[in-house]
Amino acid sequence: MASYFKFEDLKSIVPIPEPGNRSFADFFLEKVERYPRSWFVDASKDEKMYFSELVSRIRHCSSNLIKHGYKKGDTVCLMSKNCLNFTVALVASSLAHIQLSPANPVFTGQELLYQLEVSGSRSLIIANNLLSTLEEAVKVAKQKKSLILDEIFVLDLNSDTPTTIAGVTLQPFENLLQSVDDQFLQPESTLDPKNDIWLLPFSSGTTGLPKGVALTHYxxxxxxxxxxxxxxxxxxxxxxxxxxxxxxxxxxxxxxxxxxxxxxxxxxxxxxxxxxxxxxxxxxxxxxxxxxxxxxxxxxxxxxxxxxxxxxxxxxxxxxxxxxxxxxxxxxxxxxxxxxxxxxxxxxxxxxxxxxxxxxxxxxxxxxxxxxxxxxxxxxxxxxxxxxxxxxxxxxxxxxxxxxxxxxxxxxxxxxxxxxxxxxxxxxxxxxxxxxxxxxxxxxxxxxxxxLKELIKTKGHQVAPAELEGILLTHPSVQDCCVFGLPHSSLGEAPSAAVVLRPGTPHATVTDTQLSSFVASRVAPYKQLAGGIRFIDLIPKTASGKILRRVLRARYL
Structure with a gap:
């Protein structure tokens, strides 16, 4: 018997609703409006938002995005830790027929810039305490002459927040929650939910650098x-x-x-x-x-x-x-x-x-x-x-x-x-x-x-070896390298590296601690080389030049 499987209880299958030209948000709101007294709570602030208010915020946010000129095909990036307005921005983007790309709040500026560029984000919704990351991204972007943002909306903006970054005025996210002429605006575009993209989360897939994953409303x-x-x-x-x-x-x-x-x-x-x-x-x-x-x-x-x-x-x-x-x-x-x-x-x-x-x-x-x-x-x-x-x-x-x-x-x-x-x-x-x-x-x-894939899973996060290898190879003393995961008691897997130094580089002048710090300054904490660095003479590869990560991983298990 071959290994092929599907859901067995065919009698209990309830067909997925045919969406017509409706967005995911239309389905979501139809369900959520049945529970006006259910709630979200931000435990860090002890703030509660009932679903009745959630629905109102979503509709206002969508209307304001439309009023600001956002249309189908535009992408907005969202960078924040868990908060009440995360779901608001998430579902409002669907209702407005625009794409949303959620970004990791522990990213460095360089990592944020990469996602903004690949996703083609027109604007950014960002938590106030992460603005330093955006400023770092702007510095990198100036060197590359990249990063063009039309608008920046700040969650929890306060009096200490700068007024502009990269020439763009910072607006409080709350502006998007205001009433728009006492009505809810509708997108002008006709949606094709089975083909139109809603979410663009990033994943490394089975190999390589992080890529935008195109998920449709359907x-x-x-x-x-x-x-x-x-x-x-x-x-x-x-x-x-x-x-x-x-x-x-x-x-x-x-x-x-x-x-x-x-x-x-x-x-x-x-x-x-x-x-x-x-x-x-x-x-x-x-x-x-x-x-x-x-x-x-x-x-x-x-x-x-x-x-x-x-x-x-x-x-x-x-x-x-x-x-x-x-x-x-x-x-x-x-x-x-x-x-x-x-x-x-x-x-x-x-x-x-x-x-x-x-x-x-x-x-x-x-x-x-x-x-x-x-x-x-x-x-x-x-x-x-x-x-x-x-x-x-x-x-x-x-x-x-x-x-x-x-x-x-x-x-x-x-x-x-x-x-x-x-x-x-x-x-x-x-x-x-x-x-x-x-x-x-x-x-x-x-x-x-x-x-089979090269990804390292650390505390549920994906770490792409190619990304860390690219950083290591920018160090002037590194000739070649391979990043792989090793079992770790608390992380699940820890990113680890084998490094070949450039010919003539004395080992005493380049330490594993120095290289680890070099990488750590350029990546989010979960991507750091917690599994250590080993210095070796040659990275094992196939005849076609593909790195044999499993060989190195087995060597150091």
């Missing part, structure tokens, strides 16, 4: 529907509360907190970042029923001694994603939560990627086999096909054999933004997206066993 409508409309995957209502600690610039956090919970009327507690005590205190204070996390947070909840001081008894559903969670870790977490009073808690894993909008598989809530629920990535979502193919022949492997996981379904991205070659290398002619993850299906379980 991609998100389909994936939200595939997940949120099935109680066996997502049992949420107005009495449900989730603590949102995952960053919303990342598709995992954006999808769960910004889209799925609201359409089912679930309440969302937002945290701007992970701080152990604040995380635990929020779970206790708001009686959180759902916790969606990454493996390092699962380890924190199962091992940190501070957990015993907090009441977690209301937690019913824990989902771990973005990297594999070991069966033993899941069992340990279940035992800890049971001791805290959450005796019926379900712990399960999900799998997907940005290119899948982002979800493809998930453990079912009614799964009774604890080893299957804890140890595997679950089952395909409705209307999702999965096959496992041989790495060499690309033929479907036999049941139980290992191969690359491929996915086909309505959530598969349109492609990489303005990058046809990268798209062709990822989505084949039959519509199968090649994930780069290696796995197998055995004993009715999907297991992730390895990664």
């Amino acid at each position: 991609n998100l409508l389909a994936n939200v529907w595939q997940f949120s409309q099935y109680d066996n995957f997502f049992k949420v209502g107005p009495d449900s509360t989730i603590v949102g600690v995952l960053p919303m610039y990342h598709m995992y956090g954006l999808f769960i907190y910004g889209l799925c919970f609201p359409v089912r009327g679930g309440n969302v507690v937002l945290l701007p970042e992970f701080q152990p005590v604040n995380f635990l205190m929020s779970i206790q204070k708001y009686k959180a029923t759902h916790v969606y996390i990454v493996p390092p947070l699962a380890l924190f909840l199962s091992k940190d001694p501070r957990v015993k001081d907090y009441d977690l008894m209301h937690v019913q559903d824990v989902v771990s994603a973005a990297a594999p969670l070991a069966l033993e870790s899941a069992e340990e977490l279940a035992d800890v939560l049971a001791e805290k009073g959450s005796k019926d808690v379900v712990i399960r894993q999900a799998w997907g990627m940005t290119e899948l909008s982002p979800l493809a598989t998930l453990g079912a809530l009614n799964e009774t086999d604890r080893s299957k629920l804890f140890g595997s990535i679950g089952d395909p979502l409705p209307m999702t096909e999965i096959k496992i193919v041989d790495l060499e022949s690309n033929e479907t492997v036999q049941l139980g054999d290992e191969g690359e996981i491929c996915v086909r379904g309505p959530q598969v991205m349109q492609g990489y933004y303005k990058n046809e070659e990268a798209t062709r290398n990822t989505i084949d002619e039959e519509g199968w997206l090649h994930s780069g993850d290696i796995g197998r299906h055995v004993n009715s379980q999907f297991l992730i066993t390895d990664r």
Whole structure:
């Protein structure tokens, strides 16, 4: 029997609504308006926004974007930690028929500039405390004679905020929430939701530098529907509360907190970042029923001694994603939560990627086999096909054999933004997206066993080796290098490097600490070489010149 699978319970499939010419936001608002008393809370400020106000803000923000001249095809970049207005800007962009590109708030100026340029962003919505990053990007842009922004909107602008950057006047984001002549403006364009792009998150894909992932309105409508409309995957209502600690610039956090919970009327507690005590205190204070996390947070909840001081008894559903969670870790977490009073808690894993909008598989809530629920990535979502193919022949492997996981379904991205070659290398002619993850299906379980792709996963973040290698190679003493991931107890994987120094460079004059600092000054914290640097004489490569990362990784395991 070949390794080909799809959602089995055909009788329970509810067709995805045919969108016509409606945006994702039209679907979202139709759902959210049913729950006017559900809410978002910014736990860092203890500010609450009811869904009735959320809807109003979204409609006003969209109207003002249209009034400012934004139209279909324009891109706005959003750079902020989790906050109440993140979902406002997110959904308003859909309603206005414009593209939104969320950027990592810990980016350096150089990284922000890269995303602004590749996405073709016309304007930027940015948190006040991140303006120094924009100023850094402007300095780099001046050298390259690039970066043209029409407008800059600042979240939480205050009296200490500069009035202009790069000749552009800074406007408070709140200006976009004002009434527009006592009416809600509509976009002039006619939308084609199955082909028009809404979101442009960035991902490195299976290899290379970060690329814009073109997700259409229908991609998100389909994936939200595939997940949120099935109680066996997502049992949420107005009495449900989730603590949102995952960053919303990342598709995992954006999808769960910004889209799925609201359409089912679930309440969302937002945290701007992970701080152990604040995380635990929020779970206790708001009686959180759902916790969606990454493996390092699962380890924190199962091992940190501070957990015993907090009441977690209301937690019913824990989902771990973005990297594999070991069966033993899941069992340990279940035992800890049971001791805290959450005796019926379900712990399960999900799998997907940005290119899948982002979800493809998930453990079912009614799964009774604890080893299957804890140890595997679950089952395909409705209307999702999965096959496992041989790495060499690309033929479907036999049941139980290992191969690359491929996915086909309505959530598969349109492609990489303005990058046809990268798209062709990822989505084949039959519509199968090649994930780069290696796995197998055995004993009715999907297991992730390895990664074909070069990406390093650190605390749920993607790190592209090519990006770090490019930085290392700008150092005057570096001849060649290879970046790879090594297992790390708290990070999951730590970016590590093997470096060949230029001929005649004494090792004593260039240290691993110096090179690590060189890289650290140019990248976000999670991209730093926490796994260390090794000096070697030669980088192993194939005859065609491709770096053999797996060889080096195996050498230093």
